[in-house]
Amino acid sequence: MAIPDEEYILKTTSACAGCPSSLILRYVTKAAGPDTVLVIPACCTSVIQGVYPTTAMNIPVYNVAFASAAAVGSGMSEAFRACGKKTNVICYAGDGGTVDIGIQALSGALERGNDFLYVCYDNEAYSNTGMQRSGATPFAARTTTTPAGKQDLKKDLDAIVAAHNPVYQATACAAYPVDLYNKVVKALSMPGPKFMHVLAPCPPGWRFPSEETIEMGKLAVKSGMWVLWERDHGKLAITGASKAAMVKRIPVADYLTRQGRFKGITEEQIAEIQAAIDRSIGCLQKEVESEC
Amino acid sequence: MLMIGTGNKAVALAVRDAKPVVVAAYPITPQTEIVEEIANYVTDGSMDARYIPVESEHSSMAACIGAAATGVRTFTATSSHGLVYMCEMLHMSAGARLPIVMANANRALGPGWNIGAEQSDSLSMRDTGWLQCYVSTAQEAYDTAFMAFRIAEHESVLLPVMINLDGFLLTHITQPFETVDPEGFLPPTNTPHAIDINHPGGYGTLTKGTEHFRFRWDIERGMRDSVAVIQEVEEAFAGRYGRRYDMVEEYRCEDAEVVIIAMGTLGKEMEVAVDILREEGVRAGSIRIRWFRPFPAIDLAGREVVVIDRDYSFGFGGVLANELRAKCGCRPFSVIAGLGGQEVTYDDIASFVRIRTEGGEHWFGVDA
Incomplete structure (x- = not known):
């Protein structure tokens, strides 16, 4: 599928150098097109879009309270549909606004079947406020509120969402824009609630050089730490670069040791993470092969 | 039409007659009859609205915000803990200048659990930028809830309106009241800042102090101008339907x-x-x-x-x-x-x- 030249996120945003979130937003909006409204809770994109009275966005952007994105999106979508409009409503939220404070509103909107797309760009911490721990921060990662490394596991957001049986659910990664683009197009072709979870390797937060954003995303996928897949009406399929990673992966240490947030991680912790990856890949493989 | 019903029923009928496009609501005692009645009207076709059965009051106001942002008429109802739970969204809706109308059944806050009448809930929301009216009879509840849409949506106001009725003492007391022929009393909703795909812009983006200050003053100006609008709408209501109201x-x-x-x-x-x-x-x-x-x-x-x-x-x-x-x-x-x-x-x-x-x-x- 050819990616259109039209841009809906314009140059000169206030994003950090190497920002994956603005990159993801670029392809999400290219896939959605001009008849689209973004609903954005407090997150990095609150800043990236610019300061009043200017905006870096070429589509309407509605900024809302931290916990409310999915609920605002469902109300907006119902109003558009009641008026016979097909306008895409896309909630674009960070991991904190999704897995933590916004999960109740997300759960409600998914269950009600409202016609909207929710995109969680996951930089695995409260990056906008300076890298505090979120429910999406992975095990052993240092943040400003887990200075010794997080002792708990990353919350399994995708399993929570899957339990709501949305019509379409997918993961993606900032390093693979074509995979991302195609999934957004597919999601928006279906009525009902859609959800996408996109990995966003964050240079200042994860502490790696800003020119390595794409490289870091690729290492996440090649190591199996992040898997590209989609569930179309519940049926799981592995997509893109993750097809190869299901069979052969690079050691996760190659991904972890490139990031300052994992500084001081022990060999035992790396082994623990490696074992968890191998286990979860095995589970995904079984689900792909299963009939249900 | 002469009706016999509770204060809650009166509010529900006023909302039916005001023809909102979206109603998002979460049940709470003693408001429940309002949302049950509206759900029935939507189901039996006497009301052509989208009813969104949200998972919390925070989300009921959030959904109303999302809907009102597109320029359509919206309504919700709550009480007590529900009202204070949506406090953040009360500030957001008034700040976004969205003419949402809400009924609040005044009820005590816990602990301990108490569902009796008390006005501490709405009065603790005093500074959110919402207009607040307190009614005393089923008739007044019907009339005020109906007029509230015209007041909220007036171009000089564009602020949300909260109709307060005492829990049980009014929500659950059956009284006679008259409904009106609503035709033509409420002008079509015209929100000048409704989302327009053809004119993309940012809503509620980062705002510096000087502009923020000006927006706060605009809310206060809308609040001050609303006095004349309330009186104008109540006068128009009296002229057409014969029942007269005032600020006091x-x-x-x-x-x-x-x-x-x-x-x-x-x-x-x-x-x-x-x-x-x-x-x-x-x-x-x-x-x-x-x-x-x-x-x-x-x-x-x-x-x-x-x-x-x-x-x-x-x-x-x-x-x-x-x-x-x-x-x-x-x-x-x-x-x-x-x-x-x-x-x-x-x-x-x-x-x-x-x-x-x-x-x-x-x-x-x-x-x-």
Whole structure:
């Protein structure tokens, strides 16, 4: 599928150098097109879009309270549909606004079947406020509120969402824009609630050089730490670069040791993470092969 | 059409007649009948609206915000814990200048659990930028909820409106009331800042101090201008339907030396107390405050004032008493009564007047 030249996120945003979130937003909006409204809770994109009275966005952007994105999106979508409009409503939220404070509103909107797309760009911490721990921060990662490394596991957001049986659910990664683009197009072709979870390797937060954003995303996928897949009406399929990673992966240490947030991680912790990856890949493989 | 129904039913029928496009709601005692009735109207086709059964009050206001942002008419209803749970969204909706209408069944806050009438819920939302009206009968609930859409959506106002009715004392009391022929009374919703795909822009983006300050002043200007709009809409309503309302409702005040002031059902009950006191030779009158925000101008010069609050601001005093002290320069006898649905009769109200002291405070049922 050819990616259109039209841009809906314009140059000169206030994003950090190497920002994956603005990159993801670029392809999400290219896939959605001009008849689209973004609903954005407090997150990095609150800043990236610019300061009043200017905006870096070429589509309407509605900024809302931290916990409310999915609920605002469902109300907006119902109003558009009641008026016979097909306008895409896309909630674009960070991991904190999704897995933590916004999960109740997300759960409600998914269950009600409202016609909207929710995109969680996951930089695995409260990056906008300076890298505090979120429910999406992975095990052993240092943040400003887990200075010794997080002792708990990353919350399994995708399993929570899957339990709501949305019509379409997918993961993606900032390093693979074509995979991302195609999934957004597919999601928006279906009525009902859609959800996408996109990995966003964050240079200042994860502490790696800003020119390595794409490289870091690729290492996440090649190591199996992040898997590209989609569930179309519940049926799981592995997509893109993750097809190869299901069979052969690079050691996760190659991904972890490139990031300052994992500084001081022990060999035992790396082994623990490696074992968890191998286990979860095995589970995904079984689900792909299963009939249900 | 003459109806017999509760205050809740009256509100639901007013909403049906106002024809909102989106209703998002979450049930809570004693508001539940409103949302059940509306769900029935939507199901049986007597109301052409989208009903969004949200998972919380925070989300009911959020969904109304999302819908109203597209320029359509919206409604929700709540009470007590539900209202304070959506507090953040009350600020967001007023700040976004969205003309959402909401009914609130005034109810006590826990702990301990108490579902009785109390106005502490809505009065603690005083500074959110919402217009607030307190009604006293099913008829007034119907009429005010219906008019509220025209007030909220007026181009000089564009602020949300909260209709408050005392839990159980009004929400669940069956009274006769008249519905109206709604045709043509409410102009089509015209939100000038509704989302327009052809004119993309940012809503609620990062805003520097100077602009933020100006937006706050714009809200205050809308609030001040709303006084004239309320009076204009209430006048138009009286002209067409024959029932007249105002910012306040006065009873036997012309020659009154002492006036009793309250809101909601107590404000109606005290009219009987005035009659009792008059028979005793006391030149009493009463003023029932309908619109609490914007706060009405009341001339209390040369009169003794007794204020009854079904609420309290801890560490300061009765909320209505405080507002009157600040706005009218009076030194009222402040009575705190009816908290948590405590029964307050007209005889009780008459007794408050008898024991009044200038500037004093009396907790009914607590003080000897």
